[in-house]
Amino acid sequence: MASMNMLSEIAERHPDAISFASGSPYEGYFDTESLHRHLRTFCDHLAHDRGMDEAQVTRTLFQYGRTKGVITDLLATYLARDENIHVDPESLVVTVGCQEAILLVLRALRRDARDVVLTVSPSYVGLTGAARLLDMTVVPVREGPLGIDLDDLTEQLRRTRADGLRPRALYLVPDFSNPSGRSLDMATRHRLLALAEEADILLLEDNPYGLYTRAETRPPTLKALDTRRRVVYLGSLAKTGLPGARVGFAVADQPVTGAGPGGLLADQLSTLKSMVTVNTSPLAQAVIGGKLLENDCRLSLANRRETEIYRHHLDCLLNGLDKRWPAAVRARLGIDWNVPGGGFFVVLTVPFRVDDELLARSARRHGVLWMPMHHFYAGAGGHRQLRLSYSRITPERIDEGLDRLKALVDEECRAR
Numbered sequence: 001m002a003s004m005n006m007l008s009e010i011a012e013r014h015p016d017a018i019s020f021a022s023g024s025p026y027e028g029y030f031d032t033e034s035l036h037r038h039l040r041t042f043c044d045h046l047a048h049d050r051g052m053d054e055a056q057v058t059r060t061l062f063q064y065g066r067t068k069g070v071i072t073d074l075l076a077t078y079l080a081r082d083e084n085i086h087v088d089p090e091s092l093v094v095t096v097g098c099q100e101a102i103l104l105v106l107r108a109l110r111r112d113a114r115d116v117v118l119t120v121s122p123s124y125v126g127l128t129g130a131a132r133l134l135d136m137t138v139v140p141v142r143e144g145p146l147g148i149d150l151d152d153l154t155e156q157l158r159r160t161r162a163d164g165l166r167p168r169a170l171y172l173v174p175d176f177s178n179p180s181g182r183s184l185d186m187a188t189r190h191r192l193l194a195l196a197e198e199a200d201i202l203l204l205e206d207n208p209y210g211l212y213t214r215a216e217t218r219p220p221t222l223k224a225l226d227t228r229r230r231v232v233y234l235g236s237l238a239k240t241g242l243p244g245a246r247v248g249f250a251v252a253d254q255p256v257t258g259a260g261p262g263g264l265l266a267d268q269l270s271t272l273k274s275m276v277t278v279n280t281s282p283l284a285q286a287v288i289g290g291k292l293l294e295n296d297c298r299l300s301l302a303n304r305r306e307t308e309i310y311r312h313h314l315d316c317l318l319n320g321l322d323k324r325w326p327a328a329v330r331a332r333l334g335i336d337w338n339v340p341g342g343g344f345f346v347v348l349t350v351p352f353r354v355d356d357e358l359l360a361r362s363a364r365r366h367g368v369l370w371m372p373m374h375h376f377y378a379g380a381g382g383h384r385q386l387r388l389s390y391s392r393i394t395p396e397r398i399d400e401g402l403d404r405l406k407a408l409v410d411e412e413c414r415a416r
Contacts, residue, residue: 006356007371010363018401019369020388023178023344025239026309027392035242038290039283045293065282067270069094071289075235075249077297082211084224085233090262091253093269094280098206098236098248102171103130104269104276105204105232105250109168110136116160117204119171120148122376124178124206127171140378141170147184148172150191157199169202169232174222175210176343179376179387183341189222196230202254208236211303212310213342229254232265237288239344240299240306245284310344313390313398317346320402333413344391347373352412354386361408368404 007021046052046060060070069075072089079085095101109115113135119127121140131138141156142149153170160167174184184192196203205222223233233251241247252265261267273279295302318339325335334351352358354372362368371389373382390398 007359007369010360011369014363014367014369017363017367017369018393018397018404020390020393020401020405021369021371022392023389024392025243026306026313028309028394029305034291035287038287038294041290041293042286045289061282061286063282064279065285067274067279068092068266069249069280069285070282071285071292072249074289074292074297078292078299079233079235079251081296081298082300083221085221085251087251087253091251091264091266093250093252093266093273094285095248095250095273096277096280097238097246098208098234099126099130100273100277100280101234101248101250101269102127102204102206103133104272105169105234105252105265106130106134106136107272108265108268109202110134111166113137114164115166115168117169117171118153118156118160118167118201119378120173120177121378122179122373122382123171123378124173125376127206128378137165138378139167143177143180143182145182146188147174147177147182148188148192150188150195153192153195154199157201167199167201169204170196171204171206173206173209175207175219176212176340176345178209178343179345179371179373180347181338181340181343181345183219186219189219189225193222193225193228193230197228201230203231204234205231206234206236208239209343211240211300212307212344214311214314215341223251240303241288241291245281245287247280247284247288310342310391313393313395314340314342314346316395316398317388317390317402320399321346321348324402324406335409344389346388346390347385348388349385350409350412351384352416353383355383358412362405365411366404366408368401368408370405 043057046057072092075092076087076089106117116137116139117131118139118141120143128138139156139160142152157167176183203222207221210218223231235249237247250269252269254265255263256265256268291302321337330336336349338347356372359372371387373385373387
């Protein structure tokens with residue numbers, strides 16, 4: 001959280017700096033008229049498909065609405081058509097962004113101070129921040145070249161139990177993770193599901209970037225492979241729907257004793273949500289619902305243009321890095337970067353220390369922003385790496401930004 005504030009302050013002081021820091025979606029296709037159209041589409045759906053009269057349509061939009069949400073059926077249809085995830089709409093809870101979904105799940109799992117959550121490290125700061133708000137210990141697990149080091153996961157599970165703690169769940173982003181951009185291969189997905197069953201833990205699968213792949217096909221989500229209800233699927237419409245709507249969701253179809261009428265973890269999350277945000281804005285849900293309806297409840301269809309844009313941006317960034325640091329130069333200087341299969345992020349490794357002071361100097365002297373990777377580690381790590389996001393920035397700005405970044409890197413290499 002401090003890192004986000006720090007970055008915002010630096011960006012405010014240097015408004016002309018080119019930013020590779022923000023992981024926000026591309027803005028080129030934002031259109032205010034689409035908001036009105038989506039809303040009208042959803043209202044028509046309520047009237048014609050759900051048989052509501054005018055008063056009921058008005059009440060659905062203006063009143064608080066169900067705590068679980070008013071578009072759970074549309075989200076369930078999207079999951080079935082796009083992700084091959086087949087669940088009852090009652091197992092979904094619509095949340096205020098995916099961040100609330102994370103918070104609610106962690107709160108449901110935490111009974112006392114002995115309960116811990118594991119996370120692949122480096123990890124999304126929203127998970128570690130939510131856990132700290134709940135006084136829940138976070139146990140880091142090495143990422144490794146396959147997206148997670150399963151041997152280290154086994155060791156961390158053994159250690160936490162030996163220390164008298166209860167590992168409840170593992171949080172991870174299996175596809176193009178934030179911040180590293182890594183993905184799990186198929187063999188690792190199956191082994192992880194088997195290990196979760198053996199160790200009696202849940203997998204908290206966060207999937208904001210999976211749609212944006214460079215390949216023509218996508219691997220199945222963990223939830224699509226889940227036959228034992230070990231996966232709680234955390235969804236976000238920020239990257240694929242509309243970030244300003246702040247609509248996310250959780251698929252929590254695990255049976256829980258005393259959870260409520262449905263007996264599912266989703267019912268327990270709904271009870272907790274009623275004490276946190278009461279409900280998710282029906283107007284925001286209506287806009288998202290309208291977008292789904294206009295695209296046959298397929299976010300893959302709704303995001304065809306965005307998918308191509310992100311592929312092009314990633315190609316521009318990778319080609320630009322190659323152009324400025326050819327293989328021989330990289331080997332001599334100790335510079336390297338990963339080549340993700342999609343998503344929003346690339347990690348650049350450099351032969352000098354990367355910290356907040358360097359970021360401030362980068363903005364002041366060279367006019368370019370990025371994220372220090374050390375902020376994404378629960379422990380030590382990432383001090384020679386920086387994260388570059390290419391989602392929001394145009395190809396022209398990518399090229400200019402890389403020139404500025406090269407000037408910074410050259411300056412630091414000369415100073416060694």
